[in-house]
Amino acid sequence: MIGFSSAGFGYAGARPLLTGLDLALPAGSFHFLTGPSGAGKTTFLKLCYGELVATEGGVTLFGTDVRQMDRDGIAAARRRIGVVHQDCQFLDHLTLTENVTLPLTVAGRPVPERDLADLMAWVGLTDHADARPPELSGGERQRAALARAVITAPDLILADEPTGNVDWEMAVRLLELLVDLNRMGKAVLIATHDLNLIRASKSQVSARLLRIRDRQVQAAGAEL
Amino acid sequence: MSAPSGPLGVLAARLPGRADTPAARLVPPTGFTAQLTVFTAAAMSFLAVFAIAMALAAGQLADRWQAALSQSATIRVSAPADQIEAQTAAVLRVLETTPGVGAARRLDDNEMRGLLAPWFGTDLPVEALPLPHLIEVTETGAGFDAEGLRLRLAAEAPGAVLDDHARWRRPLVAAAERLRAVSLVALVLIALVLAAMVTLAAQAALAANGQVIRVLRLVGAEDRFISAAFVRRFSARALAGSLAGTLAGLGAVALMPRAAADVGLLAGLGLSGSAWLWPLVVPAAAAALAYAATRVAAARTLRRTP
Numbered sequence: 001m002i003g004f005s006s007a008g009f010g011y012a013g014a015r016p017l018l019t020g021l022d023l024a025l026p027a028g029s030f031h032f033l034t035g036p037s038g039a040g041k042t043t044f045l046k047l048c049y050g051e052l053v054a055t056e057g058g059v060t061l062f063g064t065d066v067r068q069m070d071r072d073g074i075a076a077a078r079r080r081i082g083v084v085h086q087d088c089q090f091l092d093h094l095t096l097t098e099n100v101t102l103p104l105t106v107a108g109r110p111v112p113e114r115d116l117a118d119l120m121a122w123v124g125l126t127d128h129a130d131a132r133p134p135e136l137s138g139g140e141r142q143r144a145a146l147a148r149a150v151i152t153a154p155d156l157i158l159a160d161e162p163t164g165n166v167d168w169e170m171a172v173r174l175l176e177l178l179v180d181l182n183r184m185g186k187a188v189l190i191a192t193h194d195l196n197l198i199r200a201s202k203s204q205v206s207a208r209l210l211r212i213r214d215r216q217v218q219a220a221g222a223e224l
Numbered sequence: 225m226s227a228p229s230g231p232l233g234v235l236a237a238r239l240p241g242r243a244d245t246p247a248a249r250l251v252p253p254t255g256f257t258a259q260l261t262v263f264t265a266a267a268m269s270f271l272a273v274f275a276i277a278m279a280l281a282a283g284q285l286a287d288r289w290q291a292a293l294s295q296s297a298t299i300r301v302s303a304p305a306d307q308i309e310a311q312t313a314a315v316l317r318v319l320e321t322t323p324g325v326g327a328a329r330r331l332d333d334n335e336m337r338g339l340l341a342p343w344f345g346t347d348l349p350v351e352a353l354p355l356p357h358l359i360e361v362t363e364t365g366a367g368f369d370a371e372g373l374r375l376r377l378a379a380e381a382p383g384a385v386l387d388d389h390a391r392w393r394r395p396l397v398a399a400a401e402r403l404r405a406v407s408l409v410a411l412v413l414i415a416l417v418l419a420a421m422v423t424l425a426a427q428a429a430l431a432a433n434g435q436v437i438r439v440l441r442l443v444g445a446e447d448r449f450i451s452a453a454f455v456r457r458f459s460a461r462a463l464a465g466s467l468a469g470t471l472a473g474l475g476a477v478a479l480m481p482r483a484a485a486d487v488g489l490l491a492g493l494g495l496s497g498s499a500w501l502w503p504l505v506v507p508a509a510a511a512a513l514a515y516a517a518t519r520v521a522a523a524r525t526l527r528r529t530p
Contacts, residue, residue, distance in 0.1 A: 052530065075447075079443075103444055107444060
């Protein structure tokens with residue numbers, strides 16, 4: 001689904017932030033990406049959904065080299081990827097429901113009311129359907145971002161520190177939701193420095209650990 | 225503030241595409257830039273109507289004077305009393321055989337009195353005054369050779385002077401044509417100012433909605449989808465403002481004083497007949513300009529958004 005071939009990224013005039021990346025994220029896989037703050041976890045995720053383009057080597061999204069894709073091609077690939085950011089950016093003038101259905105709106109697809117209701121119930125936000133994002137707590141925003149990320153049934157979910165702003169109980173709840181998605185066949189990649197979250201997943205899912213060290217992404221070995 | 229207030233706001237709200245399309249709803253109200261766009265479009269359209277009226281009036285003036293220049297001439301015969309009748313008859317004979325002369329006739333005393341009335345009143349005894357004789361010459365479509373006619377008149381009637389009106393009409397025609405050109409330049413400048421203002425307003429709105437654009441791109445929106453939201457909004461507002469400005473401009477032009485038919489120098493600024501249709505192009509042009517300007521601004525901004 002996503003492939004890195006001797007890929008790396010660096011800003012102009014600076015030392016590469018990531019280099020020599022050779023790995024693949026296959027369909028149905030579950031990965032954690034760890035590393036210290038500033039190691040390049042977010043950069044790696046951005047390479048995965050085409051916000052950044054590798055400055056060395058190549059990255060393929062669904063079999064196509066990102067460099068060969070035009071902006072519409074990148075947009076089409078992103079409609080197959082659900083992204084959950086730590087800061088959960090929303091359109092604050094829209095209701096929560098409108099925000100969650102945003103990927104359908106931009107794709108020109110109808111909103112299946114029953115599926116939407118199920119999704120809102122799944123993330124526990126049924127009672128907040130008409131609320132505006134600024135009215136939500138951190139945990140509610142994270143769950144809303146997750147709902148938005150999965151409403152189009154994407155092939156891959158990328159989550160960047162999804163539990164960074166929530167308490168442990170909510171972190172576990174979010175993890176369970178992501179595990180549920182993986183069981184539905186979706187590939188999941190979670191960037192986190194929360195080792196407790198990784199440990200908590202052991203009993204729920206067969207995940208692989210990727211670690212950023214010395215500007216390279218290393219497979220941490222056996223499945224968790 | 226979500227929309228311009230007052231009648232313009234009502235008009236903008238009723239225009240299609242303002243807020244009813246999915247893309248348009250995703251962009252939050254753009255506040256001051258919306259008011260700026262509506263106001264600028266209204267003001268520029270008001271001025272554009274006047275520029276159009278000016279250009280049309282100047283064009284009509286130039287055409288009328290040009291036509292008059294090419295269709296009539298006057299011959300003045302000044303000679304001692306015992307020779308003036310003979311020279312006048314000689315002039316008329318010359319004119320009968322001059323190619324390009326359609327008709328020629330001597331003005332009678334009543335007509336002479338009418339010409340002098342503005343200065344001397346209607347009781348002037350023209351028959352007792354040593355006035356020159358005036359011969360009105362009407363040209364055919366092809367016109368006559370003025371220089372050739374002058375040479376023949378000099379030979380046959382030394383007291384005859386041909387005035388083909390060119391001396392005083394030509395500068396007026398040139399002035400009218402220049403006025404028309406200036407009006408057209410003013411129209412172009414108005415269009416450029418409108419495009420510049422809409423571009424600035426659109427860019428300000430796009431910059432203020434950086435996060436909206438990032439989120440839309442993140443969830444897979446194509447550039448044309450995002451661009452359409454801004455383009456529709458600014459085109460609709462430009463159209464609304466321009467409609468209001470054009471109507472106000474047409475009202476103002478209709479209230480302009482009309483030139484009297486017997487006053488030759490002033491054609492009046494008012495529109496007449498089918499000329500009233502020309503200002504109706506202004507709102508469509510304003511919307512088209514806003515559409516193009518916003519598209520360019522959106523494309524420039526979106527290129528910088530990954």
